[in-house]
Amino acid sequence: MIKDLVAIINKEFSGLRAKDYVAEIIQHHRIQASPGFRAAAKVVAKLLTEFGIENETLVYPADGKTYYWASLNPQEWEATEAKLELIEPENRILADFNEIAIALIQRSAPIKETVAEVVLLEDGERREEYKGLNLKGKMVMTKGMIERVYDLAVNEFGAIGIIYDGIWDLPLVRGRCDIPDALQYTSFWWRPEDKKCFGFVLSPKVGEAIRKFFRQGKKVKVKAMVKSRFYDGKI
Structure with a gap:
């Protein structure tokens, strides 16, 4: 049959x-x-x-105003260009939206070309991790939950953006080391009162290369640019 x-x-x-x-x-x-x-x-x-x-x-x-039950429909979002470039201690392109769209954290806010130092966080999910750190005008690098890192690093301590190199672990199925070249889909889900920021996604392999610079005591700087917009649209 x-x-x-x-x-x-x-x-x-x-x-x-x-x-x-x-x-x-x-x-x-x-x-x-x-x-x-x-x-x-x-x-x-x-x-x-x-x-x-x-x-x-x-x-x-x-439109960022209309609710269906408890779900808020976000404003329409369009990104046309975004790039993250490592400029110190060496020079290389880390992420390019037009090459891989999910290399940009989805619903990132626009930012003109900006040079910023990168601060490595353990995970960035606990307030005590930020003790003694000056994040004003800097980007943070993390494997932690984007929502929590945003609340602390950006909203509370003044970071301008996030670099994420995490992979969601599935116990007994896969971990970070099993898919070293993959990019984890990530997105900001803005509330009306949120201060919007931007961010990029790196693979675990590229992320580990950057983390090695930190272990060697080297300063890490990047150049970031995002062309995007939010507007009242339709879904």
Whole structure:
């Protein structure tokens, strides 16, 4: 019975065609409440129409004011360019939004080209970690929870941005060392009263290279730039 079902599926479905459809959809950066999300929805609607399937695209306000139950719809966000460059103790590009979109912490605020010293945090999730640190005008590097690091490092102690090189551990499945070249998807989820900032994501492999500089007692400086905007839009 199962063999008969598989035979029917194999006859009617094309794996290559399915792959092509996925490739067409994923060329758009599909962050909630963004032009890319809307563009991907249009691709799906067009395909469904071509297949003769009736469809409707539902649209809701993305204005940072409208709630659905307890969920606040964020403002629409668009990023067009962002780059993080290591300038001390050596020079190299660490992250480029136009090369890998999730190398930018999603919903990052814009910032003009800025040079900043980087301060390494253990995790940045506990207030005692910040004792004696001067973070004014600096970026912090962390593997800790972005939300907590934002609250402490940025909101309370004056850091201007975050560099994140963490990977969410799945016990007995994977850890940081198992996928050293991967980038963890991260996003800010702003509340109306929040002071927005920016941030970048590094792989564990690149992150460890930067951490080695700190262990060697070297000062780390970066140049950062983000072109993005928030506006009342749709999702």
